[in-house]
Amino acid sequence: MKKPYFPLFVDLSEKKVYVIGAGTIAKRRIRSLIDFTDHLTVVAPEVNPELNTLEQEGRIAILRKKFELKDIVDADLVIAATNDHTLNNDIYEYCIGENILVNVCNDKQKCDFYFPGLAMTDQVVVGVTANGTNHKMAKKVVEKIREMLGECL
Numbered sequence: 555m556k557k558p559y560f561p562l563f564v565d566l567s568e569k570k571v572y573v574i575g576a577g578t579i580a581k582r583r584i585r586s587l588i589d590f591t592d593h594l595t596v597v598a599p600e601v602n603p604e605l606n607t608l609e610q611e612g613r614i615a616i617l618r619k620k621f622e623l624k625d626i627v628d629a630d631l632v633i634a635a636t637n638d639h640t641l642n643n644d645i646y647e648y649c650i651g652e653n654i655l656v657n658v659c660n661d662k663q664k665c666d667f668y669f670p671g672l673a674m675t676d677q678v679v680v681g682v683t684a685n686g687t688n689h690k691m692a693k694k695v696v697e698k699i700r701e702m703l704g705e706c707l
């Protein structure tokens with residue numbers, strides 16, 4: 555049986571994180587990531603309005619353009635979250651070749667790491683995965699943990 559993924563708590567504060575795509579899925583991931591890095595760049599021609607606000611607040615940078623591989627030459631971590639699956643796959647292939655950690659949101663086989671559901675307070679960070687098998691269960695567990703942490707505050 556495949557072994558579960560280890561919950562490694564990583565210092566992303568100085569890492570260059572790129573999210574390609576700026577739709578529904580990307581927005582949720584960006585909302586999670588901004589608490590962990592000051593170097594988050596989004597590349598997409600169409601951008602969810604909530605992300606414009608984060609840009610105005612200086613919390614993310616946005617390149618409003620179609621993605622090109624040269625956009626991520628200095629990347630440490632990449633999330634491919636466009637609705638173009640061929641492009642997501644190209645991003646995956648490039649990142650694997652360049653040893654850049656990559657997550658492709660529409661294909662769990664193309665993820666160096668899974669994106670966790672997050673529950674956070676000032677003192678605690680909890681990340682939850684169902685090992686790629688059940689994002690609905692991950693969501694349910696996260697909601698329970700959020701309630702529990704809320705009760706402790």
Ligand SMILES: C[C@@]1(CC(=O)O)c2cc3[nH]c(cc4nc(cc5[nH]c(cc(n2)[C@H]1CCC(=O)O)[C@@](C)(CC(=O)O)[C@@H]5CCC(=O)O)C(CC(=O)O)=C4CCC(=O)O)c(CCC(=O)O)c3CC(=O)O
Nearest residue numbers: 659660662668669670671683684685686687688689692693
């Ligand atoms: C494997 C994984 C890889 C990765 O890292 O991308 C992956 C993969 C996929 N997700 C899909 C769809 C959706 N995922 C969500 C939500 C979440 N997905 C998350 C993680 C992961 N998703 C990774 C580990 C999963 C695990 O732990 O088992 C969470 C935890 C974190 C986050 O994304 O922020 C977050 C819940 C927590 C939270 O909300 O707090 C919703 C919305 C919802 O559920 O409300 C939908 C819309 C559909 C719906 O509504 O059903 C599909 C499309 C196929 C399908 O529909 O099944 C795939 C592709 C595939 O499975 O191959």
Ligand SMILES: NC(=O)C1=CN([C@@H]2O[C@H](COP(=O)(O)OP(=O)(O)OC[C@H]3O[C@@H](n4cnc5c(N)ncnc54)[C@H](O)[C@@H]3O)[C@@H](O)[C@H]2O)C=CC1
Nearest residue numbers: 575576577578579580597598599600620621635636637660
């Ligand atoms: N939203 C959902 O609930 C689910 C989404 N998915 C998958 O997740 C992926 C993303 O879904 P959503 O966020 O809902 O899509 P969306 O349609 O909301 O957003 C797509 C984003 O990709 C960007 N994009 C398209 N072509 C691009 C290019 N050449 N360069 C840069 N950016 C480009 C668009 O500008 C847009 O910001 C898709 O592959 C979809 O199949 C799968 C299951 C559920």
